[in-house]
Amino acid sequence: MPEEFEQSSAIAIAKEAEAIQAQHDLLKRPRLSLRTRITMVFVLIFVLLGIITIAAVLFISEVETKQQFLEKVGNYAFEIQQARRYEKNYFLYGSNLADALANVHMADNYLKRNGDEVKAVVGNRRYESMKLDLNRYQALLQKLLQEPPGDTPEKRRIEVELRQSGTQILHDAQEAMDEERTTMRSMLSTYMVTAISFLIFMFFVMAYIAGFLVRSMIRPLGRFMKYAARIGAGDYTPITPTRKYRDEFSNLAMAINKMLSELVTRQEQLMQSRKMAAVGTLTSGIAHELNNPLNNIGLTVEALTDGFDDYPDDEKLRMLEQVYSQVERASATVKNLLDFTRKEQPAFAPLSVKEIVETTARLAGNELKLAGIELDMDVAEGLPLIKGNARSLQQVFLNLFLNAIHAMPDGGELIIRAEAQDDGFVRIDVGDTGQGIPAENIDKVFDPFFTTKDPGKGTGLGLSVSHSTIEKHGGRITVASEVGKGTRFSVYLPTDGKG
């Protein structure tokens, strides 16, 4: 037993080292918490929305400026038109020219007051030429006012010049307005295209964010569900990093790893106390198994010593043979005990589960026939190879088969199933339709010397030896049973690749 304890503490140390390594790996990664990531995403969205809003505001104020410009140039053109109307009346009906001059003066004021804006739109040179044209028109009007009444050749010359100049001024204003309208229209269409493009762009941004949320939350959640299932099945290997960055899930992983190492420690403690209980069973088992032969030897030797001369020679010989057979009986018990605690590692090789199970079933074939038990075997094709020792595994399965057969004294069905699991283990189920194991005994079935068989029929070592053999293979063995329905032992063996 001390060897067993050493072995289990070695396993505990290995597990602890594994846990420390996992902790280190989890912490080693750069930290990028979910909070940071979500904040980053929302900042990005806010910045994008800010940019588009500022752009819209700038654009609208630009459009407004243009609108104002158009209004102003419109007013300017209106004044010029008025002036030209008065000018026409003057030539046709000889009416007053002062009104025309007043209009021109107002137009000039418009032009001067909004000089900067107009310059910004039409450019400096055209603005200057506009101003020159207007001044020339004004000068011509004033010149006309100074002419004496009546038709003079000079007046006619001025009239021609005035018409040309007026047309030119109106044309220039019209042209500036047209240009500005064109720019505005193109700006509006650019804005529409930009708005639609931004909508499409935001669609992709949102799609990315949705994907990001799935990646950083839903997927880890799914993974943690798998971890929980794995831990539930008894695999206490710590969680190792799968992603590049550390976040809240890493904290969860570390918490789970801590829980796992606590669980392992607790389990070790539980195992220890169960082993102590097993030592108790072992002691009384040994006492019973050794006391009987010792008693027989003692009685026989005492009888011979006290009455050596009372017995005929052949009787003495028979009694000595009895002593010898009882010595052998005691030494067989000791040998079983040694087999149970033996620590040496048998040679491991890649093995086919199918082959082992089938050859073992053949070994048990005769027993099955005698007990009137049907064999229902279904071993999946193409199972991965496992790593193990063929002889000791055969012993394990033979033991399980024989136990199943003994559990069905009135016949029944021996059910054997083997399949590969996702976690790198092959699972082999050995079930019977026998009497089942009562709940109070189910925890003790792997304890040494625990047996429900009649004295002399079983040593109670079979399942505990099987248990330690499977553990040495890096696997585990579990039992499920229902009284009156049957028992199922499940053996999990690591595949060759898993090491």
Place this chain on the structure above:
Amino acid sequence: MKQGTRVMVVDDESIVCERLMKHLTGEGFEVETFTDSAQAIERLDSGPAFEVVVTDLKMKGPTGLDVMHHVSGNSPGTQVIIITGYASIEAAREAEYTGVFDFINKPFKLETMAALVKKAAKKAGKDRRFKGGGGA
């Protein structure tokens, strides 16, 4: 006093039966041995009563306890000696083994057992309720 004192020995270890048969017979008892406890019970139910019954506790089939119950039910004067394994003697003492004359541990000596049987036989002989008479 030993003449006609009947002793029954029940143990599924045949060597124990053989040695006790020889030794107790040598001490002057009338001995019957049984390796099958069921047969012993049958004998208790049918044949003449024993002064002393020596039985192993842990046996295949009916246990030493079952044997004892048959004895106390059928012949109240009979003294019962129970052979126990080392580990179970304390538990056995604590259990309701009323009417047990004594316990003896395995491994035991023939001499010790013979002395115990003699003592038990004496008690059985004194017991007035013993219906078989015979003793003293």
